[in-house]
Amino acid sequence: MTKIGIILGSVRSGRRGGQVAQWVLERAGQRTDAEFELIDLQDYQLPVLTAPIPAMAARGVYDDERTQAFSAAIAACDGFVVVTSEHNLSMPGALKNALDHLYVEWNDKAAGFVSYGVNGGVRAVEQLKLVSTALQLAVVAAPVILPFATEFEGQAALRPGKAAVTSLDLMLDKVLAWSTAMSMLRSGPGAEAEIRARIAAIIDGIHAKDLDALRRIYAPDVVSFDVEPPLQHIGVDAKLKNWARVFTVFEDVSYELRDLSIAVGVDIAFGHAFGRLSGKLATGAATDGMWVRATFCFRRVGGAWLIVHDQASVPVDVLTGRVIADLEP
Numbered sequence: 001m002t003k004i005g006i007i008l009g010s011v012r013s014g015r016r017g018g019q020v021a022q023w024v025l026e027r028a029g030q031r032t033d034a035e036f037e038l039i040d041l042q043d044y045q046l047p048v049l050t051a052p053i054p055a056m057a058a059r060g061v062y063d064d065e066r067t068q069a070f071s072a073a074i075a076a077c078d079g080f081v082v083v084t085s086e087h088n089l090s091m092p093g094a095l096k097n098a099l100d101h102l103y104v105e106w107n108d109k110a111a112g113f114v115s116y117g118v119n120g121g122v123r124a125v126e127q128l129k130l131v132s133t134a135l136q137l138a139v140v141a142a143p144v145i146l147p148f149a150t151e152f153e154g155q156a157a158l159r160p161g162k163a164a165v166t167s168l169d170l171m172l173d174k175v176l177a178w179s180t181a182m183s184m185l186r187s188g189p190g191a192e193a194e195i196r197a198r199i200a201a202i203i204d205g206i207h208a209k210d211l212d213a214l215r216r217i218y219a220p221d222v223v224s225f226d227v228e229p230p231l232q233h234i235g236v237d238a239k240l241k242n243w244a245r246v247f248t249v250f251e252d253v254s255y256e257l258r259d260l261s262i263a264v265g266v267d268i269a270f271g272h273a274f275g276r277l278s279g280k281l282a283t284g285a286a287t288d289g290m291w292v293r294a295t296f297c298f299r300r301v302g303g304a305w306l307i308v309h310d311q312a313s314v315p316v317d318v319l320t321g322r323v324i325a326d327l328e329p
């Protein structure tokens with residue numbers, strides 16, 4: 001079922017935003033066509049962004065546990081209703097900070113806004129529209145605007161009028177319809193393009209001997225059946241040890257892939273190809289290497305496609321146990 005996250009953007013003590021988010025959640029909860037969950041930024045205690053790698057490059061892999069938890073919550077949603085106040089004609093800093101922490105988790109999803117403030121928070125919404133564009137988050141409905149003077153009793157207690165309720169219902173209709181439709185984007189050709197980009201990043205990482213770049217492509221608990229022993233390499237550190245070994249064996253290394261074929265499901269994808277490492281060995285000798293059969297299995301983790309299993313093998317003469325290393329694709 002389509003899942004919509006209702007993001008409460010103010011983390012201030014004594015915030016009015018709690019009532020607003022609760023109103024949205026209760027109204028949305030009367031619907032049976034989607035699941036709604038409150039995502040309260042106060043619960044995540046995200047630090048001011050200090051991560052060395054921007055979320056756009058980190059693609060779902062984060063060191064900070066708070067970011068990991070926030071990533072999992074946002075990745076699990078198909079769309080969002082963002083509840084925002086207005087701070088100095090923009091959104092609260094905590095909300096901008098939270099948006100900046102992630103990237104792929106927002107991509108190709110739909111959003112609507114509910115704002116409140118002296119003038120209803122309209123300028124915060126205008127800023128949010130800009131930021132959403134950068135995050136490839138589609139703004140798909142007119143916002144619900146709640147000025148203090150008309151929608152809050154004594155400027156403090158939310159008492160939304162009939163027009164505000166109608167406006168919320170219309171916005172929820174749109175966010176839900178677009179969120180459902182856009183889920184196709186994330187498992188269709190866009191997903192295959194992202195997986196191909198991941199595999200291209202493996203090749204770039206090998207050419208640059210960049211273990212950090214390679215680390216970002218594998219799930220932390222990847223299980224790898226590599227050509228070399230042992231039978232299995234469990235975890236990204238074990239997988240990277242193999243690549244580190246390759247980088248000591250080769251002075252210059254090149255990785256060629258042929259006949260890459262990819263199949264994509266909702267959260268699982270696999271690909272297969274023929275791969276060959278070649279280049280100049282540390283001894284100074286040049287080698288053409290040998291072709292191996294390579295299989296890559298991806299899972300969408302925190303909105304990003306990561307390798308959870310891979311296999312590289314060479315044909316063996318089963319009678320003699322001899323490896324057949326001279327076959328060409």
Ligand SMILES: Cc1cc2nc3c(=O)[nH]c(=O)nc-3n(C[C@H](O)[C@H](O)[C@H](O)COP(=O)(O)O)c2cc1C
Nearest residue numbers: 010012014015016017085086087088089117118119
């Ligand atoms: C730093 C700051 C700046 C503010 N700037 C604006 C503003 O530009 N426009 C406005 O309508 N309200 C402004 N306000 C008032 C807030 O909209 C109001 O305090 C609102 O209740 C904040 O949301 P919250 O209570 O959920 O934190 C500002 C409040 C703060 C704390």
